[in-house]
Amino acid sequence: MRINVYGNGLSAWVAAACLAKVGNNVVIDEMAGQHQRALADISGIGDEPGLLTLIQQQITAGRLVRRQRDAHIATTIHWLALQASEKVIAERVVDALSDPEVTGLLVINQCNFAVGATEELQVCLAGSGDVVYVPDNLQEGSSIQGFTQPKRVILGLDNDDALVKARALFRPFTMNLDALQLMSSREAEFTKFAITGMLAIRLGYINELANLADLLKVDISVVQEGMGSDPRVGPHYLSPGCGFGGQNFDAYVSTFSSILQQQREGSLLKTVIDENEQQKELVFRKLWQHYHGDIQGKVVAIWGASFKPGTASIDNAPSLKIIDALISQDVQVQVHDPEAMSNLQQYYPAEPLIRYANTPLEAVNGVDALLLVTEWPEYWSPNYADLLKLMRVPLIVDGRNIFDKTLVQEFGFSYLGVGR
């Protein structure tokens, strides 16, 4: 099949590469005007394991083409993978496709616009075809697998005629699935919103419990196990930590605020999102409280800057909030991350208070505390004796509860976890 993909974010590139991989002829329209950037410079692509290679393979094989300006594209299948803020662009694309002479187009809308956006795009397209909403379930760090081997696919369509074409498009990825879940586009959009919100609420709740556990002198990891073993609760998304971030989360928040504008009262979700922003600073607050606010001039190590392990992305990452807070207090920061260092350097150009360390151990040299912010595998089992030797003050603030509290304390560290 010939498919045209619109967008220049991670979702667009993942869709384009994966669709090409299964034999489609894909043109990606980056909506970039005259400047087409080198692949490696496009934010997100380099950070995503395996993606750059896959794209290059598909380009070499001739199945994936980057659209040149004004090149004509003749195809009946169009895939919108734009940012949540780019609804106007989506409308422009669909308007251009709409033609009284044309029928039978299939437009896949994978964008996180507001609930009802697909219906609006259908109005733009008029009789030229059908717009089908397919929620973007991209998980940064494992996005290729997420696209090619989905655990579920929801199709939001308002016209049964579109089903045959849409099913054919997804067949290579859904062979092992029992069934596609079919619903109206509006329901599908709201389902996407509801799932993200549900996960956010679970995390917000466990974080609140962890903060209470701090006050009540209870270890949240024990409580967490107890909760998770109840089948009604289950173990997923129950690890407390210093807040969640990522590009997708950002998109979610903006979708959410446009929905919420219609409703004035406070809401559970709004509280969760606000609390999450506060939770991102938790590690900083623990440091502040430990030193009774007297942290000016101290030196602090940060392990992990990406918003989660397995990605170089620092979008909305807790590390940014923590570093902002530290340098505002004139604290020297020595940071290490296996992949996010260059993103971090771009984010903080020429900040004299930040030193970029080549190894985790280099980062802890002479510090008054170690702040563990992202739980990369290489941080889980450090050589504690070396740490003890290098750190000026043996204080560990564990923002992801990855260390064994008793063990660490036996080595002679002061340990502050989340809810323990």
Next chain:
Amino acid sequence: MALASIAAWVELQTHANEFKNAHLKDLFRQDAKRFDTFSFSYDKYLLDLSKQRINQQTLGKLIDLAHQQELPSWIERLFNADKVNDSEQRAALHMALRQPEGASLHHEGKDVVSDVQASLAKMQILVEQIQNAQWRGYDGRPISSVVNIGVGGSSLGPLMVCDALEKYAPADTVALNVYFVSSMDGSELEKLLPKLDPATTLFIVASKTFTTVDTLANANTAREWLLAASQQSIELINQHHFIAATASPSAAENWGVPVSHQLLLWDWVGGRYSLWSVIGMPIALKVGMTQFRELLQGAHQMDEHFRQTPLASNLPVLLGLIGVWNINFLGIHAHAILPYDGRLAQFPAYLEQLEMESNGKSVNRDGQRIAYRTCPVLWGQVGSNAQHAFYQLLHQGTEPVMCDFITPAVRYDGDGDELQKQHQLSLANCLAQSRLLALGDSSMSENDGASKFKHYDGNQPSTTLMLDTLTPETLGGLIALYEHKVFVQSVIWQINPFDQWGVEQGKKVATSLLAQLANGLGDDLDSSTDGLLRHVQRQTRGVDSEN
């Protein structure tokens, strides 16, 4: 020279005698272009004096009076940092606070403008830290509420401006809650504190001397609240929850505010002229530093206008002289301030202090008692609300009252239709009221022959002051306009507007009574005070025995 022997004063008295019975309705009838003759505009301000009981001769004679009282040289002395506050041997340099960066003004061999800019720069650093959510309370969370503790000039000015410019709050910074607390009895704190989270509340203690008992009492209560809630040391609480705006750094340090969190002003800034200094920090927090600097800029432009414009078209001069005419020659001793814009709701209270604390004097600069009236009783509120309160007295009472109507010409540009209609409604009322006050029944043809109860005499004079729009800049200019108007009047009356000895003695009496209240009865009290004191003690014992 005694005022009564100044030639222009004598002439004005004669003129007033001839003019006394003139009614505004006749003045308007006689001169179709009265508005053109008696309205004055400068930049974004229009001052309409045509509803004042004057003719061209009146204005000329008032200008003569100003010249004979050497107003131009007094203005120069004011701007040249002379010690115009002679009873305290100080200059009054609030204009230096709004001089642009790079200007200079020498006072006692020092360039005060660079000091001012340094102080503002330090304030800006603290303001930005707070607005960027990087000022941390005792548990490490960012400050979200700021409470200004101050009284008089350390409260009224910043409160008035914050209220007026709220909609200019920057969208890109944290929305801060800014509160004002001043009353000595603690009522405001008692109400406010339960609504605040101590960990995220910062207090600004604003006191020029840092000895003001009202302010220190509130600051002590605030600190006690923080200590109890936080269970932290007093040093930590002082360090992270208090900023001082003061001219007495050592007193502030003794109380506990670290030097790094002190913002300085100087003894040449009068309290009621201090909103332009670091005392204005709540303004910068609420509406942003950029807007605060626009406020200063607007005031600076008005300073330049006042300093450079000939008296006959100088807005502060004209506004001041009209007041003198009304008070000293037409015998009007009440002055109502009537803004037709809810954002200026606090402006009358602000002017009450500015005018009455400055010019409420009866001794001239030579220390002699004077035989003429000075500052009138001044009060007011939002005009459209006052219409349902005290306008009855303005229209049909026995007191002559002069009024200032203040309104922006344009508001709600780009907002909803209904809001714009509300502004039109407000404007219509503003114009209708000043018209009715001036013309009386004659403003309405159908009211001829109405009963006595429905009769309106009219002939109450008023000034209308119209701003193009209300912005940080025009508000700055408006305030400076009144500041200079007060100075103009003080020059005519030969009094010092920059001291306030009348508020000192009460503090001393209260201090001695406080001891007597605690220790039982004192000697040498008048029977009224003695009786009231005894009553309080009886009641207190009664409550104690009930508990």
